[in-house]
Amino acid sequence: MNDARQFLDQMSAGYQSAITLLTANHLGLFAALDNGPRTATQLASELSVDQRALEILLLALTAAGVLEQPTPASFTTTEDLVPYLAPGGEHSLHSILDHHYHLLERWGQLADVVRTGKPATDTGSPRNDRALRSFICGMKDISRRSSEEVADALPELGRCHRLLDLGGGPGTAAITFCRRWPSLTAVVYDLPEVTPIAQEEINAVGLTGRVVTMAGDFHTDPILECGDAPFDGIYISNIIHSHSPRETSGLLAKAVGVLDPGGLLVLKDFFLADSRTAPAFGSLFAVNMLVGTSGGKSYTWTETEALLADLGLIDLQRHTVAVNSGLITARKSS
Numbered sequence: 001m002n003d004a005r006q007f008l009d010q011m012s013a014g015y016q017s018a019i020t021l022l023t024a025n026h027l028g029l030f031a032a033l034d035n036g037p038r039t040a041t042q043l044a045s046e047l048s049v050d051q052r053a054l055e056i057l058l059l060a061l062t063a064a065g066v067l068e069q070p071t072p073a074s075f076t077t078t079e080d081l082v083p084y085l086a087p088g089g090e091h092s093l094h095s096i097l098d099h100h101y102h103l104l105e106r107w108g109q110l111a112d113v114v115r116t117g118k119p120a121t122d123t124g125s126p127r128n129d130r131a132l133r134s135f136i137c138g139m140k141d142i143s144r145r146s147s148e149e150v151a152d153a154l155p156e157l158g159r160c161h162r163l164l165d166l167g168g169g170p171g172t173a174a175i176t177f178c179r180r181w182p183s184l185t186a187v188v189y190d191l192p193e194v195t196p197i198a199q200e201e202i203n204a205v206g207l208t209g210r211v212v213t214m215a216g217d218f219h220t221d222p223i224l225e226c227g228d229a230p231f232d233g234i235y236i237s238n239i240i241h242s243h244s245p246r247e248t249s250g251l252l253a254k255a256v257g258v259l260d261p262g263g264l265l266v267l268k269d270f271f272l273a274d275s276r277t278a279p280a281f282g283s284l285f286a287v288n289m290l291v292g293t294s295g296g297k298s299y300t301w302t303e304t305e306a307l308l309a310d311l312g313l314i315d316l317q318r319h320t321v322a323v324n325s326g327l328i329t330a331r332k333s334s
Contacts, residue, residue, distance in 0.1 A: 020060055022101040025094060029057075030077055030085040033067075037074040096138030102131045106291040113291050120291045136197045140170040143237070146268075146322035147176035150237075153319050153327065156264060160184060160233030166218060166255055167239040171198035174211050174235075187231075189214045189223060218251060223258045232260045237268040238325075240304070241285065244295025249307055256311050262334045265313060271301045271326040281324040304328055 001007055024030065032038060032046050040058055044051035058075050061067040066085075067075050077085055087094040106120035113120060150173070151157065158181035165174040165188045174186035188198045188211060195213040202211045216222070224230065234255050240248045252265075259265060270282040277283055282298040289296035305316050305328060313330035320326055 017064060018100075019104065020057065020064070021066060022097055022104065024057060024061060024066075025085065025097040026101040030094070031087050033075065033077045034082070034086040037070050037076040039073050040075070043075070090144070093141050095134050095136075096141040098130075098134035099138035102134060103288070103292070107288075110287070110291055119294055132193060133197065136169050136194055139238070140172045140201065143170075143172040144176075146325055147173045149321040150266070150268065150327065151177055151180045153321050154266065154329065156329075157181070157233060157235075157266070158184065160231075160264060162229065162231050163187070163233040163235060164189060164223070164231040164255070164258065166223070166234060166236045166251075168198065168235075168237075169194060170201045171211060171213070172201070173237055175201060175205055175207060177235075178207055178210050179205070184210075186211045187214050188212070189216060189218060191215065191217060218254065219247065223254060230258050230260045230263070232263040233266070234259055234263070235266045235268070237266075238270075240267065241269055241289055241298055242293050242296040244297075245303070245307070247295065248299075249310070252307055253311055256313065256332060259332045261332055263332050265308070265330045265332065267304065267308075267328045267330075268321070268325055269304070270298050270324055271304065271328070272298050274300055274302055276300065279324065285324075301326065301328070 027047055027049060029043065029047065032043055038046070040051055040055040043049075043058070044054045047054070058067060062069055062075065066078060066081060068078050070076055083089055083091040084093045085097075086092060105122060109120040157163070157177055161183065163174065163177060163184060163186040165171065165186055168174055168188035168190055171186075171188040174188050178184050178186055188195065188202075190198065190213070192215040195215045198213050202208055202213070214223075214225075236251075236255065240251070243251065255265065270285050272278065272282040272286075276286075276298070286298040289298065301318060308316060308328065308330045312333055314333055315329070315331045317329045318326060319329065
């Protein structure tokens with residue numbers, strides 16, 4: 001380590017930059033700036049916030065390179081960041097940033113979580129509408145690109161006819177795969193409060209009928225209705241890290257139960273090496289699961305493969321996709 005003091009300074013103060021950005025996004029600053037440069041006075045009026053406080057925030061964001069000043073009195077989003085900070089665009093990160101804003105309270109309880117071994121106090125209560133939408137649409141923000149990369153890495157998905165996107169949230173993966181392969185149909189299975197958001201996304205891209213939703217709790221409710229045909233492909237993305245090994249084993253067993261013999265099961269997650277210290281993203285994400293769940297964690301490749309092998313799945317293979325994610329594919333024995 002070349003400069004230990006600088007390393008500690010940057011790590012200990014990292015929350016300041018993060019909270020500055022997340023607060024600006026949560027208040028709607030970047031949406032307002034999408035209409036063109038604004039002065040602090042104009043923005044304070046549009047956002048219904050205190051002008052002095054907002055100006056301090058604007059100047060800090062300008063110093064960080066997030067904003068620019070086309071004139072001494074006006075502010076605009078730095079051009080390269082506009083596609084990511086403006087809401088609603090193809091590359092927007094607005095929702096996932098707002099989800100991180102809602103996580104701040106949980107992370108602030110980390111000391112108590114470590115003392116007690118119990119998750120943060122707000123995790124047992126239902127999310128309010130904004131927090132829920134931020135989370136689900138945030139999954140869309142991070143899944144758009146990674147779903148394309150999964151499709152590139154797994155052409156065998158295109159040979160499936162009926163795909164289950166289990167815990168599919170906004171349906172981004174199912175939508176991406178069905179756009180890629182016209183013969184594919186998909187079911188997005190998620191909680192009753194989530195499936196209406198997925199249906200909005202499905203309707204918006206004209207895939208109504210080919211991609212359908214099914215509401216339920218995959219721990220307690222059936223995945224298939226009586227008389228429904230099983231699936232020849234199942235996709236489970238960023239789900240198991242929210243659950244304990246016992247819960248994950250039960251979930252995977254339930255999924256295998258509705259998979260055709262010879263069918264393809266795809267698990268996507270932030271898999272760790274056996275040391276659990278690499279990649280660093282996965283180790284830090286395990287802390288996010290610590291504060292947010294009672295038993296979730298980042299799984300290693302090896303322990304996940306063992307869970308699949310215990311269920312009799314064969315032909316296990318590893319793939320690396322996106323920036324921090326991995327895939328494990330397996331097939332149900334014929």
